[in-house]
Amino acid sequence: MMRLILIGLMFSVGVWAQLSAPSDKASLSAGKTQFEIHCAFCHGRGDDGFAANLVSPNLVHAPTDTALVSIIRNGILGTDMPPALGMTEEQMMQVAGYVRSLGRSAPITVAGDAAKGKAVYQGKGGCGGCHMVGGAGGKMGPDLTQIGAMRSPANLRTSIVDPNATLAGGWTMVHVTPKTGAQVNGIRLSEDNFRINLRDGRGRIHSIAKDQTTAITRDLTKSSMPSYQGRLNAKELDDLVAYLFSLRGAM
Ligand code: HEC
Ligand code: HEC
Known part of the structure; x- marks a missing residue:
């Protein structure tokens, strides 16, 4: 019994390690359709969306096909890359294959030097x-x-x-007016009900108690x-x- 479980485990680990996205014509075409439904909204045609460029033979977060499928399934924590919703395992594999095919196509050239x-x-x-x-x-x-x-x-x-x-998220500029002293401006590092922590343009960290301020403004839609x-x-x-x-x- 124990041996059977072990063999089963080795077998599934083996299959998992060898995960390789399909590259046959039918799968690529199905993957393209899935890409247009689930990914194009952010990735455009692969290289012209607002999100990561996928027309590359080396994807930072996806060195292997296993990692690629895992990203598609789970998203990338802490970024705008979401987990796949309503996709079957097969569709995820197909879309992974399609993404790899983009990486094999001609590299993007840029005009400048x-x-x-x-x-x-x-x-x-x-x-x-x-x-x-x-x-x-x-x-x-x-x-x-x-x-x-x-x-x-x-x-x-x-x-x-x-x-x-x-x-890009996480770079909100805040302007804090303390009850005494001059206004402090900087990138918000963290904030709770009681304190706000920011880093000013000279790299100094300020931790200010909110009850010691008269105004706090946050540039939520404006980049600094x-x-x-x-x-x-x-x-x-x-x-x-x-x-x-x-x-x-x-x-
Ligand atoms: C809501 C927008 C959004 C959608 C939808 C989306 N992505 Fe992303 N994706 C992103 C963003 C943003 C990043 C960059 C994350 C970061 O900052 O590292 C990213 C990163 C990636 C990466 C990593 C690229 C690298 O260089 O490592 C892959 C691969 C990827 N997406 C594939 C997909 C696929 C396939 C789909 C569809 C199943 C999809 N994405 C859907 C926003 C999206
Ligand atoms: C006063 C500080 C400041 C200066 C100067 C500045 N940036 Fe930025 N940059 C930021 C901040 C803050 C963000 C994040 C908010 C945003 O997306 O605009 C950012 C975002 C970016 C991004 C997007 C990063 C991402 O994750 O998508 C790029 C690219 C960039 N800057 C390039 C440049 C280049 C090139 C220059 C010079 C021509 C420059 N920046 C000058 C502060 C600055």
């Missing part, structure tokens, strides 16, 4: 004052070290010219990132998008 874009990022753009890349930079915005693997070029471009349209519309010319913008799109991980 990444090296020149890096200069815009470091110079005129002043982006490093708020963002980190590879451990260097500021903490007033999200770490961009892997941003090219997570966002499409179209989404990156919008993030720069219209930050409010692609607002300035729009660069009109501040960068078309060429600089193309180059900057090419640079961001080249950021794929630790360097």
